[in-house]
Amino acid sequence: MINTLTFVDGGVAVTELERVPPGVDPNVPSSARVYDYLLGGKDNLAVDRAFADRLLAVAPDARTTTRANRAFLVRAVRLMAKLGIRQFIDLGTGMPASPSVHEVAHGIDPSASVVYVDYDPVVCLHAEVLLSSGENVTSVQADIRRPGSVIKDPEVNRLIDFSEPVGLLMVGVLHFVTDEEDPAGLVGEFADRMAGGSHLAISHAMAESAPEARAQWSAGTANSPTQSTFRSHAEVLALLDGFELLDPGLVPVQDWRNDELPLFPDDTPPRFRIDGAVGRLGRRTAGRGDDR
Numbered sequence: 001m002i003n004t005l006t007f008v009d010g011g012v013a014v015t016e017l018e019r020v021p022p023g024v025d026p027n028v029p030s031s032a033r034v035y036d037y038l039l040g041g042k043d044n045l046a047v048d049r050a051f052a053d054r055l056l057a058v059a060p061d062a063r064t065t066t067r068a069n070r071a072f073l074v075r076a077v078r079l080m081a082k083l084g085i086r087q088f089i090d091l092g093t094g095m096p097a098s099p100s101v102h103e104v105a106h107g108i109d110p111s112a113s114v115v116y117v118d119y120d121p122v123v124c125l126h127a128e129v130l131l132s133s134g135e136n137v138t139s140v141q142a143d144i145r146r147p148g149s150v151i152k153d154p155e156v157n158r159l160i161d162f163s164e165p166v167g168l169l170m171v172g173v174l175h176f177v178t179d180e181e182d183p184a185g186l187v188g189e190f191a192d193r194m195a196g197g198s199h200l201a202i203s204h205a206m207a208e209s210a211p212e213a214r215a216q217w218s219a220g221t222a223n224s225p226t227q228s229t230f231r232s233h234a235e236v237l238a239l240l241d242g243f244e245l246l247d248p249g250l251v252p253v254q255d256w257r258n259d260e261l262p263l264f265p266d267d268t269p270p271r272f273r274i275d276g277a278v279g280r281l282g283r284r285t286a287g288r289g290d291d292r
């Protein structure tokens with residue numbers, strides 16, 4: 001589908017055409033495409049760029065924080081792989097970004113298995129074409145608010161042996177699960193299915209962000225099917241219940257095991273803040289798996 005856009009540039013009305021994938025509403029921003037735009041990608045529409053630009057107007061660090069979130073994901077996967085994890089489930093994959101989870105995992109062990117899971121059909125299409133490069137990498141379209149649909153998916157079970165430790169990634173996705181949808185319960189359902197020694201990486205948009213950034217985000221998603229919930233440090237810690245947090249615990253993503261130069265050198269707290277943590281499951285018997 002071709003979408004016609006008209007905007008004013010230097011006092012002149014300009015009309016532009018943009019190609020919209022089938023089944024996509026060009027008037028509704030998508031979290032995957034907004035994130036892609038903030039990362040500097042090209043897989044986004046005017047509606048996504050407008051949403052992100054309004055956020056950047058009140059939180060100019062949002063782009064830096066988004067990149068720091070992606071870098072956190074890369075460091076978390078590399079650490080898990082170094083700790084011996086050989087199978088990963090990436091819940092809320094997003095548009096392809098480099099390096100991808102399987103590139104990082106395969107840098108440590110090329111035989112590692114990676115399953116990408118997202119509910120956005122366009123993300124899944126990209127994942128199938130660009131990410132699923134080989135027999136031990138696959139992509140599944142599913143909604144993580146129904147953990148059973150992921151845990152029981154035949155393609156997930158083709159690559160993931162739940163009797164062995166799993167690296168579960170919930171990076172930049174749980175803030176799209178509302179309190180009514182019970183994010184702690186859904187994390188618990190995945191944890192119940194995972195073997196001792198499994199690891200969970202979480203990152204989350206924080207209630208400690210500037211009020212203007214939170215308000216802008218909420219206003220931008222008011223008419224969207226994707227609602228966001230910024231949670232406090234204590235609320236995000238509660239989502240990690242049952243996991244033993246690796247050092248340094250739940251901290252802003254740019255500070256999590258990051259040896260690079262400070263991203264926020266003058267120590268000003270980011271106006272758009274995302275915190276991240278990696279936790280380890282203790283010894284347990286895997287295997288319940290609920291129907292949700």
Ligand SMILES: C[S@@+](CC[C@H](N)C(=O)[O-])C[C@H]1O[C@@H](n2cnc3c(N)ncnc32)[C@H](O)[C@@H]1O
Binds near residue numbers: 070097117123143172
């Ligand atoms: C902000 S992106 C994060 C991408 C990647 N995890 C990262 O941190 O670099 C969030 C992704 O989660 C996906 N998502 C949001 N809610 C979801 C749900 N209930 N089930 C599956 N995917 C979801 C969106 O489609 C989007 O691709």
